[in-house]
Every structure is written in structure tokens, then in C-alpha cells.
Amino acid sequence: MIFKNIKEINDKKLKASFLEKIDLYIRIVESIAELNKLDIENYIDSIDNVTISNLTELGLIESEDEIQLLKKLLSTRFNPFIKSVNFTINNKEIIGNHLDKLNNSIRLKYQKKEAESDKPTLVDFFCGAGGLSLGFVKQGFKVILANDHEDVCIDTYSYNHPEVREDKIINGDIRKIVDNVKDYINQDVDIIVGGPPCQGFSTANQQRIIDDPRNELYKYFIKAITHLSPKFVVMENVRGMLPYAQQVIDDYKNIVSVKDGIKYTYDVNCRILISDDFGVAQKRQRLIFISIRNDVAHNNNITPDAIFEQIILNSDSIKTHTLNDALEFIKSLEPNRIKNSNEIDSDISGKKVDVNQFKGNENSYLKLINNGKNIPLIYNHKSRFVSDLNYDIYRLLDQGDDATNEKIAHLMPYSHRNNVFKDKYYKLVADKPCRTITAHMRMDCHSHIHPYAVRSLTPREAARVQSFPDDYVFMGAYLKTYMQIGNAVPPIMASYIAKEIKKYL
Secondary structure, three states, X not given: OOOOOHHHOOOHHHHHHHHHHHHHHHHHHHHHHXXXXXXXXXXXXXXXXXXXXXXXXXXXXXXXXXXXXXXXXXXXXXXHHHHHHHHHHHOHHHHOOOOHHHOHHHHHHHHHXXXXXXXXXXXXXXXXXXXXXXXXXXXXXEEEEEEEOOHHHHHHHHHHOOXXXXXXXXXXXXXXXXXHHHXXXXXXXXXXXEOOXXXXXXXXXXXXXXXXXXXXXXXXXXXXXXXXOOOEEEEEEEHHHHHHHHHHHHHHHOOOXXXXXXXXXXXXXXXXXXXXXXXXXXXXXXXXXXXXXXXXXXXXOOOHHHHHHHHHHHHOOOOOXXXXXXXXXXXXXXXXXOOOOOOOOEOOOEEEEEEOOOOOOOOHHHHHHOOOOOOOEEEEEEOXXXXXXXXXXXXXXXXXXXXXXXXXXXXXXXXXXXXXXXXXXXXXXXXXXXXXOOHHHHOOOHHHEOOOOOOEOOHHHHHHHOOOOOOXXXXXXXXXXXXXXXXXXXXXXXXXXXXXXXXXX
């Protein structure tokens, strides 16, 4: 479950994850109190039977005897947390469903309802923060297994997908689970999705680039397909894989999967899909492979090419959005000028959880990514530290300017290597789709300077550009949120792929 019982918190990693969720609970309650002009300090931090019952429902304790253990672990957080719990008990109407994802008992209800549904089933390998899954869930798929090796991605995925049982969200290396993957799944798999990392494209002297040892995880993705015999497979990767796509196609066509004594093969093809064609406020090019099991292809008289053609045809009528659409109607932030303070919340430079000054549906793009919902709270909207040097560079650049611009020649620390670092600094252009959001933003965000403010994009702004809804929370350390967002598939683009495939399930 989202909260482990206090007795199970037995190492630093589990403790850090546990405390982050406690902090999130406190901040959500404080923000709701602020939104409703209530003072949380008016609520006592004493514990009665109702408080104990609520702590049990959350999943933190099993009995009153564990209160002291909880107090010891939470330390200075204990009293603010108990006040927050007592606030929720007394203000259930205004709390609404804001804390459902942090409540083990409520999550169990979501999971039971999902298990009983007859939705098409999805397995997501290399799930990351869950962009692909979110797009498919939006179109009525249910996740029966998700896997990633990054702890922080698993925390993010689990929090935002409360309908998926926690024992079906596997934190581990695919190489260690693929041979036993059927132990986790007791039903037919309609589709496998995923983006296995492939990095060996530079060694062009090899006969088969895809066999480069750095691309080993891709082979295990293929192995998972062989074991699970899904009806469809969607694999995404970088555009740089395109020259070697035929090698991937050959691998798929060599798959022979046996299920219930029947041998299955796969037809496959690929296309470059560009996210802004699907209304995403970003020009992100991804190489998408769609594979269809032979019986499904025959019974439905379809091919991967036909599905791609329909996906592309559907995109012709979709409204294009710009970076400005993603950056509108969000709290204005000043750059963070205090070193080593990215984790600290501030009214000026932003907070991990904050009251949304807007509704989240003010323009067509926000309606699209937020599903038309009113979003009272906003998450991960914090600006990162900007040094004096970078502040001057950011300030002097105009939209579309990069590191070679003469206005910053006297400041540019890499001017002797502009041929390599041309994109080291780049001020984004507001009236065009944004350039690709990348995981490198965790290192620095100089390549994604805000078009108006003297700072880089916040994680929330980057997430909007990627088409994540404003209430999708990215867990973990501040800089790791950029990594999760940059590695994700835009959920809105994924939803258009899912919508077409679902017709045949």
C-alpha cells in the first residue's frame, strides 16, 4: 500500500519515502485550510479514539500501542501531522478526495473496483513516472503490472495510480523478473507498452547496433513479449533509433510465443510521431513501434501501418498548442537566488504543494491536460537556484537566443566551445511548441529558460509541456522530478495511440 505499517520502516530508503508522504499529507491539508481561510493551528495535536481510527485507516498503525513508535519516527513532524489528521476528521467536506491517494483503505476500494472491471489489460515495462500508462488509462485500459528500476519513479507511479495494486507495481530490474513474470499476472495481457533504454547507436561499425551490450534491456523487453503473448505491443524510443529500426522489426518478426499450446507471431512497423501533432505544447519526436499478434491482425484485418495511418489521420483535426498555452494561468514565480535551497518551499520561488490561483481550465490546453477538471491545488511548481552569472545570461537573452548570441559573449563560460555547447543556453519561444523536455534538465535547465521570467522552467511547467495534469504529483528530490518528467511519454499523445488500438480489443 502507499503507506507501510510503521513497524515495516526498517531502512533509510523506506524512511525517506515514508516521511515524504507524511510531508505531502501535511502540505495538502495546510493548503486546503489556506484555500478555505481556516487556521489549522486551531486544531489540537492530541490523540483520541477517532484519531487512532483514522491513522489505522491510513495504514500507518494497527493499534494504539504503535503511537509512540510513530512519534519517534516522525519526530518534529508528529504534532503537525496529528493536527492535519484532526483537521481532516473535522472537515471531511472540504477535504473531499484530495487525500484519497494517501489513504490505504480508500486505495483498496479503487483497486477492488478496477479488478472487477472488464477493461482491456495493460503491462507497462520501464514505466517511469507513468506517462504511457496515464494515456492508456485515460482511454479505459487497466494496468495489471508496471515495472521500473528507479525507486523514485515507482513512488511517483504508485501515488498517481491508486487503482493499481502496489504488489503489481514492481521496483526492480527487468532482467531479474522477466523469467518469472507470469507469477505476477493471472490473466490475459491485451497490450504491453514500454520504452526500453537503447544507447548503443554511436558504434556504427557493428553489424547489428541493436545487439550492442548497452541495449541489453531491449532484449529483455522482447523476452517479456515472448512470455506474455500480448495482443498488441507499443514500444517507444528516441528518433536516433530510426536508422536501426529494421533491426528491431526483424527481432519482432522472429518472436514465436506459445500460449495454451498455440504458437503466435507478430507483425510490426514503426513511425515517427511528433507530440505537437496531438495537441501537446511541445515538438517532441518519438519513434513508435506498434506490433500486432498474428491472430488479432487476421481476425480484424488490420496491420500496424493501417493503425498508424488512422492515428495520423485523427491528428489532422487536433488543435496545435504553444508553449505560451502551457505557461498561462499559473502562479508567477521569482527565480530562486539562494544556493542549496531547491528543496525549501517559498512564497516567492514556489512550493511543492500550493493553492492554485487559477482553476486549471482557463484555456483549451489546460482543459485538455486537466480533463476539464477544476484543480484547486498545484504541485511541483518551484523555481530552481539561479547563480549571479546565469541570472545575467538569462536576463540578457531574448526569445530564441542561444549560447552564441553576442549579447552574452562577455559572460559565456563556454564561448571557446560554442560548436559543442550552442544549446547550453536557450531562451524558449513562447508562441511556438516548446522544444523537447529532456531528463538532462535535472543537471541544469539552461536549455529551457522561461520566455518571460528570469529563470528556467519549473518542474510543473515542464510537466504541463509534457501534457501531465496539474494534480499529477512527482515524488522524490527536486532535481529528480526533472528526470522523471523528461523521460516520460506525453500522456496526451499516448492517449491517441491507445484510442485507436482499443477499437480492436
